[in-house]
Amino acid sequence: MELKHYLFLGLTFCFIPAAVWAGIRYQWAEKLLVAGTFFSTCYLVDINILSMELYRGDTRGFEFGVTDWMVISLILVMTLSPRWRNKRPSILPPNSTLMIVYLMIALATLFVSYVPLYGAFGVSKIVRAMAVYWVAYNYLRSEKDLRFFLMILASIVAFEFILVIQQRLSVMYRAQGSLPHSNTLAMYINMINMVFLSFIINDRAEGRQKLVYWSALGMGTLIVLATFSRGALVVMVVCYAMVILLSAYDRARPAKLKIIGLLFLLTLPVALKVTPSIIERFETAPVNAELSRHQANNAAVAMAGSGWLGVGINNYSYAVNNTSFSRYVPLEVDRGIVHNIYLLHAAEMGWIGLFVFLLMIIRFQWMAASIILRRHDSMVSHIAIGIFAAMAALWIQSMLEWAFRQTYLTVEFFMLAGFLAALPRIQRQALCLKRKRRPNTQRGGQRQRIQHRPMRPGNRLPQHARG
Numbered sequence: 001m002e003l004k005h006y007l008f009l010g011l012t013f014c015f016i017p018a019a020v021w022a023g024i025r026y027q028w029a030e031k032l033l034v035a036g037t038f039f040s041t042c043y044l045v046d047i048n049i050l051s052m053e054l055y056r057g058d059t060r061g062f063e064f065g066v067t068d069w070m071v072i073s074l075i076l077v078m079t080l081s082p083r084w085r086n087k088r089p090s091i092l093p094p095n096s097t098l099m100i101v102y103l104m105i106a107l108a109t110l111f112v113s114y115v116p117l118y119g120a121f122g123v124s125k126i127v128r129a130m131a132v133y134w135v136a137y138n139y140l141r142s143e144k145d146l147r148f149f150l151m152i153l154a155s156i157v158a159f160e161f162i163l164v165i166q167q168r169l170s171v172m173y174r175a176q177g178s179l180p181h182s183n184t185l186a187m188y189i190n191m192i193n194m195v196f197l198s199f200i201i202n203d204r205a206e207g208r209q210k211l212v213y214w215s216a217l218g219m220g221t222l223i224v225l226a227t228f229s230r231g232a233l234v235v236m237v238v239c240y241a242m243v244i245l246l247s248a249y250d251r252a253r254p255a256k257l258k259i260i261g262l263l264f265l266l267t268l269p270v271a272l273k274v275t276p277s278i279i280e281r282f283e284t285a286p287v288n289a290e291l292s293r294h295q296a297n298n299a300a301v302a303m304a305g306s307g308w309l310g311v312g313i314n315n316y317s318y319a320v321n322n323t324s325f326s327r328y329v330p331l332e333v334d335r336g337i338v339h340n341i342y343l344l345h346a347a348e349m350g351w352i353g354l355f356v357f358l359l360m361i362i363r364f365q366w367m368a369a370s371i372i373l374r375r376h377d378s379m380v381s382h383i384a385i386g387i388f389a390a391m392a393a394l395w396i397q398s399m400l401e402w403a404f405r406q407t408y409l410t411v412e413f414f415m416l417a418g419f420l421a422a423l424p425r426i427q428r429q430a431l432c433l434k435r436k437r438r439p440n441t442q443r444g445g446q447r448q449r450i451q452h453r454p455m456r457p458g459n460r461l462p463q464h465a466r467g
Contacts (some may be wrong), residue, residue, distance in 0.1 A: 008047045008064075015069050016076075023077035030077055034139060035152055037070040037132075041411045042156045042188065043178045050117070056336045057317040058405035059121040063128070067411065071131050078138055093137040094367065094421040098360040099130060105353045106313045113312025114319055122314030122348075125407060129414040136418025142426060143379050147209075149419060150199065153192050154216040160189060161219040164226050175226040184403045186224045186232030188412055190393045193220040193236065194243055195386030201247040201259050202382040221267075231397045239393040246385045251377035292334035293400075296320070299328035300338040304346035304354070313348045337405075341398035344405070364417050365391055371423055380427045387420045 022029035048061025078089045106123050113119040139145065164175040164185075174182040196217040199205075203213070224236050244260055299320050303311045311319040319325045320335045329335045338344050346354040368388035371381055394404065394413060403409050 005047055005049060012064075012069060016073050019070065019073035020076045020080070023073060024081045027083065030074075030081070030083075031148070033070050033074050033077065034148075035155075037067060037074060037135065038149070038152045038415060039155060039159075040067040040070065041132075041408065041415060042160060044407055044411075046407070052118070052121075055118065055317065056321070057118055057121075057314045058337060058402065059118075059125050059314050059407075061121060062124050063121075063407060067132075068128060071128075071135055074135050074139070075131070078135075087138075087141065089134075089138040093134060093418065095360065095363050095417075098356065098363055099133070102353075102356050102360055103127070103130065105309070105349055105356055109309045109312040109315075109349055109353070112307055112309050113315045114323065115315060116312070118314045118318060119312045122405075125405075125410060128407075129410045132411050133414040133418040133421075136415045137421045140419050140422035140426065142429060146379060146383060146419075146426065150195070151212070153195060154212050157189065157192055157196075157216045157220045157223070160185065160223055164223050168226060174228050175223070177223065179408050180406065181403070182227040183229045183232065183401055184406055184408060186227040186229035186236075187394060187397055187401065187403055188408055189220045189223045190232055190236050190239070190397075191390035191412060191416065193217060193224070194239055194389035194393060195383065196220065197240060197243045197263075198247060198382050198386035198389070200263070201244065201256050202250065202377070202385065203379065204255075231400050235393045235397045238396070239389045242392060243385060243389045246372055246388065250372060250375055250381050250385065253377075292329070292331070293339050295329045295334065296336075296338040297340060297343055299325050300340070300343035300347035302328060303348070304343070304351055308350050308352060310346065310348045310350040310353065316344060316347050319347075337402045339400055339402055341402050341404045344402050361391070361395060364420060367423075368420055371427070376427070378427070378430065380423045380430065384420065384423055387416050390416060 019029070019033060023033050044065055044067060046063045046065030046067075048063055051061040053060055078084050078087075103123070103126050106119075106126055110116045110119045110123070140149070160177040163177045167175040167177070175185070176182045177185045179185040179188060196213050200210070200213045200217055203210070205213075221236070224232050247256055247260075300316065303316065303319055303325060311325075317335070317337055320329055321332070326335065338347065342354060342358075345357045349357070365388060368384045368391070371384035372388065374381070391413070394409070398404050404413065
């Protein structure tokens with residue numbers, strides 16, 4: 001390891017104990033850790049232990065960074081703090097079984113990998129993502145926590161918007177914000193946009209809170225436009241329509257319909273302004289890019305059929321460059337990663353691995369859909385609509401991208417999935433509070449009628465009772 005690795009590890013052993021002590025002692029420190037954990041998903045400060053920077057796979061070392069510091073600290077705070085004694089963090093959140101099976105298959109591929117070390121890099125990323133999922137699920141306990149989470153998302157959008165403005169002013173054609181690529185930024189922000197659009201349409205909040213929603217959605221939409229990502233632009237429109245339809249299904253209140261109409265009016269001038277640039281982006285897209293995608297897809301299918309577990313997680317790039325699979329992609333410059341997350345899973349984890357991956361993500365979609373179908377028109381259903389569309393946006397565009405394997409999107413997805421899994425618990429809590437606050441008017445009315453009922457003749461009380 002280099003000097004920077006030793007310094008980073010030294011800071012790790014200083015930060016985690018101090019953060020745990022502060023988080024246990026002070027509630028504001030715990031809140032700061034939560035905010036830092038989720039905000040840091042847009043600005044990862046990592047080191048790669050055993051770094052392989054020249055490798056063209058999705059993971060080039062054992063990644064470890066500031067986000068992991070805060071996740072580990074939060075896990076210890078939730079486990080040790082007296083404030084959490086009555087909350088009892090769950091060891092196995094919902095959908096854990098499929099996630100563990102997915103992890104076990106990834107581990108099994110190490111035995112068939114061309115380079116097991118590359119596979120170990122990929123497995124470590126899955127473990128990191130599962131830790132974020134555990135924290136997100138166990139942290140979210142109330143609607144107040146949900147509001148706090150929305151403020152963190154708004155801060156992320158504002159931060160990326162400032163970076164995008166700076167990059168556009170410096171004549172960067174396709175802005176990328178703090179993320180490694182423009183397409184990654186577009187996919188990352190698109191997921192957040194769906195959540196804020198749902199709250200703009202559905203939430204009854206007024207004043208400052210509503211202003212935050214509108215501002216976040218406006219900035220997020222402009223960020224996606226500034227990336228000129230063709231796939232993200234199409235997916236954004238499709239999933240915005242999905243949020244609108246699901247919101248109307250949840251309950252078509254007149255206020256919702258007014259907001260939907262207002263959204264159309266506001267987006268019309270923006271659409272007219274940016275449409276020529278978007279059309280130009282589609283027309284000038286390189287033809288060779290489509291050919292290379294097709295070749296990479298053929299290579300991935302061949303790898304998937306080469307064995308029960310494919311070529312091993314995070315080994316596609318090695319296989320397509322250094323084995324007989326290179327014949328499917330003649331040009332060396334195109335031998336990176338297949339731009340299809342489903343075929344990438346099939347190539348690296350076999351058809352079995354792809355099947356389990358699909359079951360896992362479909363299960364998350366169903367968890368959101370089951371809340372929406374109840375039509376509560378509550379804060380829980382509002383965020384369920386947003387996360388359902390956010391995940392749909394990710395998985396639709398993933399047919400043309402492998403970006404889910406980039407740490408930014410991996411962590412963001414499992415963060416949202418953790419919050420989604422916690423929604424039924426919040427719904428139950430909200431219903432219990434509603435029942436407690438509801439006055440028992442029926443019984444009170446009966447008592448009142450009994451007390452004031454006039455006595456009829458012949459129904460006089462006995463002498464001893466009157467006395």
